[in-house]
Amino acid sequence: MIRKLGAMVIDGVWRLGFATRFLFLLLRYSGQSFLRLHLTLREIYFSGVLSLLIILVSGLFVGLVLGLQGYETLQRYGSSEALGVLVALSLTRELGPVVAGLLFASRAGSAVTAEIGLMKTTEQLKAMDMMAVNPIARVAAPRFWGGVISMPILAALFSAMGILGGWLIGVAFIGVDDGAFWSQMQAAVDIRYDIINGVIKSFVFGVAVSLIAVFEGYDCVPTAEGVSRAITRTVVSSALAILALDFVLTSFMFRG
Amino acid sequence: MANSGQEALVDLRQVRFAYGDREILSGIDLTVHRGQVVAIMGGSGCGKTTLLRLIGGQLKASAGNVQVAGQDIGALNTGQLYALRRRMGMLFQFGALFTDMSVFDNVAFPLREHARLPESMLRDLVLMKLQAVGLRGGHALMPTELSGGMARRVALARAIALDPMLIMYDEPFAGLDPISLGVIGQLIRRLNDALGAASIMVTHDVAESLSIVDYVYFVSDGRIVAKGTPEEIRASKDDFVHQFVHAEPDGPVPFHMKAAPIGEMLMGEGAR
Ligand SMILES: Nc1ncnc2c1ncn2[C@@H]1O[C@H](COP(=O)(O)OP(=O)(O)OP(=O)(O)O)[C@@H](O)[C@H]1O
Ligand SMILES: [Mg+2]
Numbered sequence: 001m002i003r004k005l006g007a008m009v010i011d012g013v014w015r016l017g018f019a020t021r022f023l024f025l026l027l028r029y030s031g032q033s034f035l036r037l038h039l040t041l042r043e044i045y046f047s048g049v050l051s052l053l054i055i056l057v058s059g060l061f062v063g064l065v066l067g068l069q070g071y072e073t074l075q076r077y078g079s080s081e082a083l084g085v086l087v088a089l090s091l092t093r094e095l096g097p098v099v100a101g102l103l104f105a106s107r108a109g110s111a112v113t114a115e116i117g118l119m120k121t122t123e124q125l126k127a128m129d130m131m132a133v134n135p136i137a138r139v140a141a142p143r144f145w146g147g148v149i150s151m152p153i154l155a156a157l158f159s160a161m162g163i164l165g166g167w168l169i170g171v172a173f174i175g176v177d178d179g180a181f182w183s184q185m186q187a188a189v190d191i192r193y194d195i196i197n198g199v200i201k202s203f204v205f206g207v208a209v210s211l212i213a214v215f216e217g218y219d220c221v222p223t224a225e226g227v228s229r230a231i232t233r234t235v236v237s238s239a240l241a242i243l244a245l246d247f248v249l250t251s252f253m254f255r256g
Numbered sequence: 257m258a259n260s261g262q263e264a265l266v267d268l269r270q271v272r273f274a275y276g277d278r279e280i281l282s283g284i285d286l287t288v289h290r291g292q293v294v295a296i297m298g299g300s301g302c303g304k305t306t307l308l309r310l311i312g313g314q315l316k317a318s319a320g321n322v323q324v325a326g327q328d329i330g331a332l333n334t335g336q337l338y339a340l341r342r343r344m345g346m347l348f349q350f351g352a353l354f355t356d357m358s359v360f361d362n363v364a365f366p367l368r369e370h371a372r373l374p375e376s377m378l379r380d381l382v383l384m385k386l387q388a389v390g391l392r393g394g395h396a397l398m399p400t401e402l403s404g405g406m407a408r409r410v411a412l413a414r415a416i417a418l419d420p421m422l423i424m425y426d427e428p429f430a431g432l433d434p435i436s437l438g439v440i441g442q443l444i445r446r447l448n449d450a451l452g453a454a455s456i457m458v459t460h461d462v463a464e465s466l467s468i469v470d471y472v473y474f475v476s477d478g479r480i481v482a483k484g485t486p487e488e489i490r491a492s493k494d495d496f497v498h499q500f501v502h503a504e505p506d507g508p509v510p511f512h513m514k515a516a517p518i519g520e521m522l523m524g525e526g527a528r
Contacts, residue, residue, distance in 0.1 A: 118355070127352035130312055131366045132338040138369075 019215050022136075026144055026214070029137035033145070039138070043146025047108035051154060054107055055100055059158035062095060063087065063165020071170055080176050084185035087166030088159075092189065092198040093254065096159035098246050101205035103158075104151055105238035109213035112143050113234040116217025117227035125218075140218060144210045151206025152199050159198070197253045204249060208241045264323075265290050265422055265454040266311055271320035273306060280306050282478035283320070288471075290421075293448050293455040295465040297500060298475035301513065304458040305349055307475070308424045311456070312346055313337050324422065342370055345415035349426040349458075351407040353399040359386070359410050360395040366417045385413040388443055390436065405431040409440065416447060423448070425457040429464060437461070441468050462501050466490065474500065 033039055070086045116139060119125050125135040163185075170176040189195065213234050220230035266288040273281040280303040288294045296304050309315040310322055313329045322329040324340060332340065353362050363382045367373060373381070386392040389409040399407060408431060416423060428444065429437050445468045448455045459465045465472070466486040474482040474496060482489075482497045489497055498504070505511065515521065 115356075122355065123348055123350060123352040124354055126314065127346070127348055128354075130314065130341060130344070130346045130348075131369065132341040133366075133369045134334075134338070 015219075018219065019211065022215050022218065023211055025136050026141055026211075029134055030141045030145065032134075032137045033141040039142040040145050040149075043142045044150050045146075047104075047112065047143070047146050048150030048154060051104055051107045051150070052157070054103055055154045055158050056161050058099065058103055059096075059161030060165045062099060062158075063091070063162030063167075064169050065165075066090060066095075066162065067166040067169030067174075070166070071174055071176070080170075080174075081180035081184055082188075083166065083170040083176050084163075084181035085188040087170070088163055088185045088189050089194060091159040091162040091166075092194050094246070094250075095162065097155045097198055097202035097205055098242060100155040100158040100202065101151065101209060101242045102239055104147075104154055104206075105209045105213070105242070106235050108147060108150070109209045109234050109238050110231045112147070112210075112213040113217040113220070113231050114227060116140065116143070116214065117220040117222075117230050120218065120220060121222040121224070121227060136218075140214045144214050147210030147213065148203070148206045151209065152202040155198070155202035155205075193254075197249075200253075201246065201249050204245055205242050208245060209238045212238050212241060263290060263326075264288065265325055266456065267321075267323040268311070269321040269323075271310060271317045271322055273303070273310060273315060273317055280478060281310075281317075284475070284478075284480055286473055286480065288422075288454045288456055290454050291448070291452060292470045293445060293457070293468060295469040295472045296456065296458045296475060297460065297462070297465070297472060299511075302475050303478060304475060305426055308346065308426055308456065308458060311422075312341065312344060312424065342418065343421045345418065345420035345423040347408070347412050347415045347423075347425040347428055349430075351399075351404075351411040353402075353407055353411055353414070355399050357399075358395070359391065359397050359399070359402070362399065362410060363414045363417055366414065370418060382417070385417055386410075388416075388447075389413045390439065403431075405433070405436060408432070409436070412440070412443075419451055419453075421451070421453050423453055423455045425455065425459075427458055427460070429459055429461045437464055441465075444468065462503075466501075 066087045067083065070083050071080055074080045074082055074086065116125075119139065125139065128135045128138060167181060171178050171181050216230040216234045216237075220226045264287050266286070268284050268286040271281060271284045271286075272279065284307065286294075286296075286307075296307060298304055306315065310317055311324060311329070313322075313324075313332065316330050325343070327336070327340060329337070329340075353359075354365065357365065360382055363385050364378055367378055367381060383392055383395065386395055389412055391406060391409055391413070394402070394406065394410075399410070402410065408428070412425070412428060415425070423444075425444065428440055432440060441464045444455060444457065447453070457465065457469070466489060469486060471485055472483060472489050473480050476496065482492065482494050484492065489501065492498065492501075
């Protein structure tokens with residue numbers, strides 16, 4: 001039992017070490033893949049544009065719910081005009097980056113892991129290596145950067161849709177004053193403190209999710225079962241990483 | 257033809273290799289000269305693919321020396337290895353085509369990566385390579401739309417796209433009908449002569465390979481057990497060669513993987 005636990009810990013540390021080494025290689029070969037921008041653009045399309053629909057729809061729904069719940073609570077204290085502030089702050093600071101990150105991991109991260117894992121299983125990566133083309137530069141780096149670039153944009157769109165959802169419920173449906181909704185929001189939301197910090201969060205989540213997705217695919221056991229395990233691990237580790245990093249970042253960023 | 261006085265392009269000296277504790281190759285000596293087509297034969301699982309991987313630098317020998325074009329493969333860094341690999345072509349045993357690219361783009365891949373060519377010239381080159389393997393008509397297909405034998409021929413076209421000096425074929429004849437088999441065999445020979453290259457092919461097709469190659473190595477139990485020109489092989493009295501050439505079930509080549517006696521295993525005791 002204790003031995004098993006020890007083995008698990010050692011295995012975990014090993015993998016963390018491998019992942020770090022992998023990140024170094026990834027960064028080292030990124031220059032090459034940036035020179036050929038179309039590779040990265042293609043991955044931005046695949047992971048970013050194709051996740052767009054789910055991000056927009058989920059953002060809208062989260063905003064609708066925030067509008068309902070927020071109004072419910074705020075009107076008890078007679079400050080329902082602050083609905084705009086509440087919706088905007090919760091989205092830009094927390095929900096935007098976190099929920100968009102979770103969705104991105106399960107939509108795009110898993111797809112990246114599956115694709116790279118399958119390429120490994122069918123010896124495509126080895127064949128590429130044999131043709132003197134570095135698979136980290138040609139396959140992994142563009143997917144990594146595609147994710148890193150898409151993530152903040154997706155999170156911002158998520159927040160924008162959420163605010164729209166809050167407005168729909170609060171202003172168009174319930175009848176909160178339109179002017180108060182927007183002006184209070186403008187007054188209370190600080191560019192640097194709220195928006196930039198939110199963007200930093202989503203960027204960090206983008207790096208984490210993309211690294212996990214690319215690494216798990218690259219590192220998977222080259223069998224059908226190995227690939228499916230790698231996909232599961234991508235989704236689970238990404239979720240844990242996002243929530244843990246969110247806690248750490250929040251405690252540094254928003255200390256009153 | 258054999259040992260045509262040319263320098264050795266590939267030279268293996270006492271090469272050993274093990275996966276973990278299991279020794280696969282235990283002391284291989286093998287030489288391929290420029291201009292030669294060499295066949296490697298041996299039972300399934302005897303380490304032929306492993307041998308090609310050692311020559312291509314994808315695996316490192318645990319002992320001994322692998323030289324390609326005068327360079328010690330084991331001592332090269334990544335950059336040097338890549339420089340050497342640009343002049344090598346490898347047909348993988350299972351094709352290993354890129355599934356997200358069409359047949360055309362698969363063959364164009366090494367050209368696009370390594371040769372800056374205008375698009376029109378690239379197109380002509382790729383179509384010529386596809387023509388050579390009889391698949392020009394299929395250039396727009398995706399790999400999933402190909403049969404096993406077709407995929408292998410596309411992979412072959414990709415392997416020779418950069419006109420390499422050393423071409424390795426891992427079972428080029430598997431899954432081919434007798435007609436394509438003859439054509440591909442001739443193609444391998446002609447290509448080698450036209451490029452002045454050296455070719456190594458792993459194959460089980462004794463009749464076809466004896467008609468095109470210059471030299472044959474037989475591998476068993478991690479060693480070279482027999483070698484010679486096709487004439488020498490046909491005339492050989494060696495038990496091993498005889499069994500292989502005449503496809504006999506009984507002889508020195510075991511069909512079964514090493515295992516505990518079947519009685520023990522079936523009784524449930526021997527299985528570890
Ligand atoms: N990745 C690996 N890990 C451990 N053992 C391996 C691995 N790959 C191959 N082997 C073992 O090495 C031996 C040689 O494998 P190899 O693929 O070189 O055989 P082969 O001669 O090409 O066989 P075939 O004709 O069936 O393709 C086999 O017995 C196999 O069990
Ligand atoms: Mg093999």
